[in-house]
Amino acid sequence: MLELHKKSCEKMDEVRDHSVDLVITSPPYKDEDGYSPRLMRSVASELNRVMKPGTLAFVNFGQLAGDKSRPLQCAAEIGKYLEWVDTIIWVKSNPFNGGHYTPINSDYRMNNMWEYIFQFSKGKAKIDRLSLGIPYMHKSNVSRYGVFDDQQQKKDIRCAGNVWYVSYPTVQSKKQKPHKDMFPEEIPTRCLKLANLPEGSTVLDPFLGSATTARAARKMKMKTIGYEINPKFWTGTIDDEDEV
Numbered sequence: 509m510l511e512l513h514k515k516s517c518e519k520m521d522e523v524r525d526h527s528v529d530l531v532i533t534s535p536p537y538k539d540e541d542g543y544s545p546r547l548m549r550s551v552a553s554e555l556n557r558v559m560k561p562g563t564l565a566f567v568n569f570g571q572l573a574g575d576k577s578r579p580l581q582c583a584a585e586i587g588k589y590l591e592w593v594d595t596i597i598w599v600k601s602n603p604f605n606g607g608h609y610t611p612i613n614s615d616y617r618m619n620n621m622w623e624y625i626f627q628f629s630k631g632k633a634k635i636d637r638l639s640l641g642i643p644y645m646h647k648s649n650v651s652r653y654g655v656f657d658d659q660q661q662k663k664d665i666r667c668a669g670n671v672w673y674v675s676y677p678t679v680q681s682k683k684q685k686p687h688k689d690m691f692p693e694e695i696p697t698r699c700l701k702l703a704n705l706p707e708g709s710t711v712l713d714p715f716l717g718s719a720t721t722a723r724a725a726r727k728m729k730m731k732t733i734g735y736e737i738n739p740k741f742w743t744g745t746i747d748d749e750d751e752v
């Protein structure tokens with residue numbers, strides 16, 4: 509289910525204190541898309557109010573050609589209200605292995621292949637590292653480092669680390685993308701797996717866009733509360749009957 513609020517997330521009065529189990533979001537990066545330090549401060553303070561103690565917030569922030577420090581300034585601002593636990597580098601494309609990226613035309617910079625995903629928590633929040641695990645390359649490490657399964661056997665699985673290779677599907681035109689700055693569904697899906705929450709939990713995306721977070725959460729039988737100011741994304745991006 510999606511509870512969509514067609515308004516700015518600067519104040520989220522519709523969301524009760526300490527009622528949210530997980531935040532997954534991607535704020536506007538550019539001034540012309542609505543970014544402002546004041547908005548980030550206000551949202552960070554609201555997240556601190558609505559999140560339950562011991563929960564996680566994943567904030568994806570893209571890069572700007574003209575202001576390389578903005579994502580880190582934004583993270584530092586949120587870090588005044590929540591604990592900044594980790595920084596995930598999301599590699600959007602591996603050109604050696606296929607995968608789409610938008611080339612830039614520049615004599616000064618190379619094509620940008622990655623974005624930040626900042627991991628915050630309110631208080632201490634455990635993650636399920638092995639939910640995104642991969643097998644050991646050298647099997648001798650299974651007995652050395654592997655963790656025990658239910659049968660007290662060492663498992664051939666290890667934490668894959670904080671660099672995520674998640675490619676966009678290749679698109680031939682802008683029309684094929686419901687939102688110019690959407691993330692692939694795999695991104696919120698990974699955050700949901702790490703959070704390891706029970707069905708029926710509440711996920712908040714204050715910058716819902718085309719509702720990618722809501723689609724991923726619905727597949728795991730979780731509810732999403734979303735805020736979005738652009739009417740272009742209020743219908744059609746997720747089944748309308750899901751809205752309340």
Ligand SMILES: C[S@@+](CC[C@H](N)C(=O)[O-])C[C@H]1O[C@@H](n2cnc3c(N)ncnc32)[C@H](O)[C@@H]1O
Pocket residue numbers: 515516517518533534535536537541542543547687689690691714715716717718719720721735736737738741
């Ligand atoms: C980076 S996009 C999010 C894309 C989304 N993750 C997706 O996959 O479609 C940021 C979104 O925030 C919205 N937005 C900007 N300012 C906002 C505000 N004050 N309150 C709520 N939404 C806002 C924009 O309209 C835009 O759709």
